[in-house]
Amino acid sequence: MNEHVKNVTPETTDLSRRSFLVGTAATGLVLGYAGVPGIDHALAAAPAHFEPSVWYSIAPDGLVTVTCGKADMGQHVASTMAQIVAEELGASWKDMRVQLASNDPKFNDPVLGAQITGGSWSTMMNFDAMSRAGAAGRMALTEAAAATMGVPAGELVVGNSVISHSKSKKSMSFAEVVKSGKATKTFTPDELKAIKLKSPEQYTMIGVSVPQLDIPSKTNGTAKYGIDVMLPGMVYGKVVTPPVRYGATVKSVDDSAAKKVPGFIKAVTLDDKTGTTTGWVVAVANTYANARKAADALKIEYDGGPNAKLSSESLLTEAKRLQGLSDSGQFFVKDGDPNAAFGTAAKVLEAEYTTNINIHAPMEPMNATAEFKGDILHIHTGNQFATRSGAIAAGAAGIDPKYVVMHQMWLGGGFGRRLDADMTVPAVQAAKSVGKPVKVIYSRENDMTMDFSRPLTYQKVKAGMDGDGKLVALSHDVVSAWPTQRWGIPDFLSPSVDKKGPLDAFTVNGADFFYTVPNHYVRAIKNEMAHNATPSGQLRSVAPGWTFWAIESMIDEIAHATGKDPALFRVELLDGKGKNDGGAQRLRNTLLAAMGLAGYGTLKLPKGEGMGVACVSSQERATASWTACVAHVAVAPSGEVKVKKLTVATDVGTQVNPDGIRAQVEGAALWGMSLALFEKATLKDGGIEQTNFDSYTPLRMSQLPEVAVNVIANGEKATGVGEPAVTVVAPAIGNAVFNAVGARVRGLPITAEAVKAAMKA
Amino acid sequence: MPNLNINGRNMSVEAANDTPLLWVIREQLQMTGTKFGCGAGLCGACTVHLNGEAVRSCQTSVADAVGKKITTIEGLSAKGDHPLQKAWIAEQVPQCGYCQSGQIMQAAALLSKNSNPTKDEVVAHMDGNLCRCMTYSRIQKAIMRAATEMRTASATGNERRAT
Structure with a gap:
């Protein structure tokens, strides 16, 4: 039998979503609340009154569907939220389902007051809210069951989705209670706050490696990502991006050749008043293959704009110039007087550390589908910052953000890339122009050259030691583009210590470490040239990805210069005095755990091999997961570095899903290694030179080292795990290379050439 | 109109012979389990089987797939239980x-x-x-x-x- 498949796009039967959406029947029990009092609603006002059906619903068949307001990019956060709810609710794991939230403000993060996923914040900031939502559900169900059974609610026990009364041997399943229609109790924020939650020894679900709910759909092709969205009557857009990353304008578009491409509809030149894109054109056609052909056939003339001559070298030169000025930047940390202390120090060390531009390159290229239906603009895409991205889409459409509905999808990788909204702009303007829904898909080349990249950074660190080799002064200048300032949201900026106006703390976080150094300053210096030429974004771990590269390399350099063991020198500095009390001890313990696990100082290594340590308080001082790494490397005479093993210990306080944490920590550590050794992007003539995975080369399976992960769960509050391990690996590798062959490399990525040159030096 | 044998079904599709198989599978046949990653055969996200051999469907034209058995993730097993x-x-x-x-x-x-x-x-x-x-x-x-x-x-x- 031969079936004929026409070249049209009928409405899809979205099986994976449907199976997740089971259980949202109107008769279901719905629970949720508008957020706890005292939280900071940074962006959007939380609903003023209690709204039902926020975090989860229970259907008459007993299935519990949790709505996740966080973007799920592979960290299984939806599953984690469900796990926290299930713990207090007393639901069986097999009854749990998840769905992804729209951008309705009622799904805003209860702490952040917006829909944003990043910072390794999700678990720590939602643990309490999900716990209370779960507990409230259990109480409502129990009350209803007690009334039906005619027994006191206090005598009922809840577990495995069943409410039972041992004396009378009566029991009711959640399904039966919901079907009875008697579970109607609602909770005010104050009542929710008053609920006594379980203590950790009562946990039966938190701390258990239950299977992640999204994984089966990711083994059979049914999980739906933004790129998989199909709308009736939809057409496709392929963007044509200029050779200059930012600042170019389109002078003319000749579509005469494109018109010969079958299915070509229109070339739309973007008029982006949000400033997210510059000089972009979208070729729209009936299929993506035709849109690509048409895009290739367009002849576009550009004005390269003010950044067209810039290169990585010019950005670095400018960074050095800015650092040299005494009045540059703003102070992030200012303790004591380092400059005076350098004058009396017995020994002073100075070093410069750099990182190159890095590209997110998630496996799913950027894409978005836009559809105007009546007054409403619908955007279908996987996005990490629905609150802002909806507003950008609205800006591209020229409408009020309240008319934008963001339909969240599974993210084929986020890593911070999908905090941005650029992909919505061509989709919106093309859809508006052709009067049809349009799905825009970036080519990998568009995706790489138009990334909101990790910026090129330049750091200068100066250290002063007294006669005993004690570190008494440290100054640290950090020069970079300011990725978070680019968002234009004042709440994400931080006041400077010297009151010179707000600074972007997401360029210096980590530099406010937990070592005790009496005279310490950190200066955040914005590289305006880099900021304009390479609009930067938040790349997995953000600032601690470069600040700890500098700090943890410098601490090692100081130890070697003063004849101390670098690991033990760190232990000395982590004395827990003053403001460092608590955090310093946790970090010290984590470092010792990693050292023990790796055999640091006990394992005899052959010539050319070495171990190096680093320890970090990523992501931010207030939200740290205490993480340490011992890297074991072998360095060839050519300078080539082979990582034999990464041993990572991390103190996360409380583990929700131990297996999930291990997956995240391992992935993060390998990201750190990939950034340390394999990933480098460069700017030339205003454009990013690397366009695909042949020239931008993340770690592959053949480069995989042994990775040992030790998770410390000491009962403190749950912290984040998606990012911290990224930040600890590069300095650990750099320090290991030095211990192996005496070569100190101060620029990332660490290349064989740089190691070889440093070996000779 | 090329005829394709995909996951055991014979189908004729409307696509030029040089169209990458990937886009025909995803858009016309609406089997979106096969993914677009790089468009250059560098990442493997679009891998399908042609007569049992793993190939990159972004680098395989529809014409090259004619007369061969195409298997996608949707067709690897009947119930996702390979x-x-x-x-x-x-x-x-x-x-x-x-x-x-x-x-x-x-x-x-x-x-x-x-x-x-x-x-x-x-x-x-x-x-x-x-x-x-x-x-x-x-x-x-x-x-x-x-x-x-x-x-x-x-x-x-x-x-x-x-x-």
Whole structure:
């Protein structure tokens, strides 16, 4: 039998979503609340009154569907939220389902007051809210069951989705209670706050490696990502991006050749008043293959704009110039007087550390589908910052953000890339122009050259030691583009210590470490040239990805210069005095755990091999997961570095899903290694030179080292795990290379050439 | 109008002969389990089978696929229970999951010929498939687990035949 498949796009039967959406029947029990009092609603006002059906619903068949307001990019956060709810609710794991939230403000993060996923914040900031939502559900169900059974609610026990009364041997399943229609109790924020939650020894679900709910759909092709969205009557857009990353304008578009491409509809030149894109054109056609052909056939003339001559070298030169000025930047940390202390120090060390531009390159290229239906603009895409991205889409459409509905999808990788909204702009303007829904898909080349990249950074660190080799002064200048300032949201900026106006703390976080150094300053210096030429974004771990590269390399350099063991020198500095009390001890313990696990100082290594340590308080001082790494490397005479093993210990306080944490920590550590050794992007003539995975080369399976992960769960509050391990690996590798062959490399990525040159030096 | 045999069904599609198979599978046939990653054969996200061989569907034209048996992730097993798919769940391999259809299809081509691969053989066979979440160690474990299951199943089958 031969079936004929026409070249049209009928409405899809979205099986994976449907199976997740089971259980949202109107008769279901719905629970949720508008957020706890005292939280900071940074962006959007939380609903003023209690709204039902926020975090989860229970259907008459007993299935519990949790709505996740966080973007799920592979960290299984939806599953984690469900796990926290299930713990207090007393639901069986097999009854749990998840769905992804729209951008309705009622799904805003209860702490952040917006829909944003990043910072390794999700678990720590939602643990309490999900716990209370779960507990409230259990109480409502129990009350209803007690009334039906005619027994006191206090005598009922809840577990495995069943409410039972041992004396009378009566029991009711959640399904039966919901079907009875008697579970109607609602909770005010104050009542929710008053609920006594379980203590950790009562946990039966938190701390258990239950299977992640999204994984089966990711083994059979049914999980739906933004790129998989199909709308009736939809057409496709392929963007044509200029050779200059930012600042170019389109002078003319000749579509005469494109018109010969079958299915070509229109070339739309973007008029982006949000400033997210510059000089972009979208070729729209009936299929993506035709849109690509048409895009290739367009002849576009550009004005390269003010950044067209810039290169990585010019950005670095400018960074050095800015650092040299005494009045540059703003102070992030200012303790004591380092400059005076350098004058009396017995020994002073100075070093410069750099990182190159890095590209997110998630496996799913950027894409978005836009559809105007009546007054409403619908955007279908996987996005990490629905609150802002909806507003950008609205800006591209020229409408009020309240008319934008963001339909969240599974993210084929986020890593911070999908905090941005650029992909919505061509989709919106093309859809508006052709009067049809349009799905825009970036080519990998568009995706790489138009990334909101990790910026090129330049750091200068100066250290002063007294006669005993004690570190008494440290100054640290950090020069970079300011990725978070680019968002234009004042709440994400931080006041400077010297009151010179707000600074972007997401360029210096980590530099406010937990070592005790009496005279310490950190200066955040914005590289305006880099900021304009390479609009930067938040790349997995953000600032601690470069600040700890500098700090943890410098601490090692100081130890070697003063004849101390670098690991033990760190232990000395982590004395827990003053403001460092608590955090310093946790970090010290984590470092010792990693050292023990790796055999640091006990394992005899052959010539050319070495171990190096680093320890970090990523992501931010207030939200740290205490993480340490011992890297074991072998360095060839050519300078080539082979990582034999990464041993990572991390103190996360409380583990929700131990297996999930291990997956995240391992992935993060390998990201750190990939950034340390394999990933480098460069700017030339205003454009990013690397366009695909042949020239931008993340770690592959053949480069995989042994990775040992030790998770410390000491009962403190749950912290984040998606990012911290990224930040600890590069300095650990750099320090290991030095211990192996005496070569100190101060620029990332660490290349064989740089190691070889440093070996000779 | 090229005729394709895909997951056991014969279909004629409206596409120029030089259209990459990937886009025909995804857009016309609406089988979106096969993913677009790089468009240049560098990442493996679009891997499907042509007559049992793993190929990059972004680098395979519709014309090249005519007359061959095309298998996508949707057609690898009837119920998503190929030993590799079961192993992928048992080892909790996927993170974002976007590359995993391609990983599974690439691995399936290996195990169909060699159900007892060494670690080096696995690495050599899988090295063209990028995973940006870096789930490589779990991918390796899952392939070994599936291989063991396939060998056990086949040994059991042989015994049955022998008796």
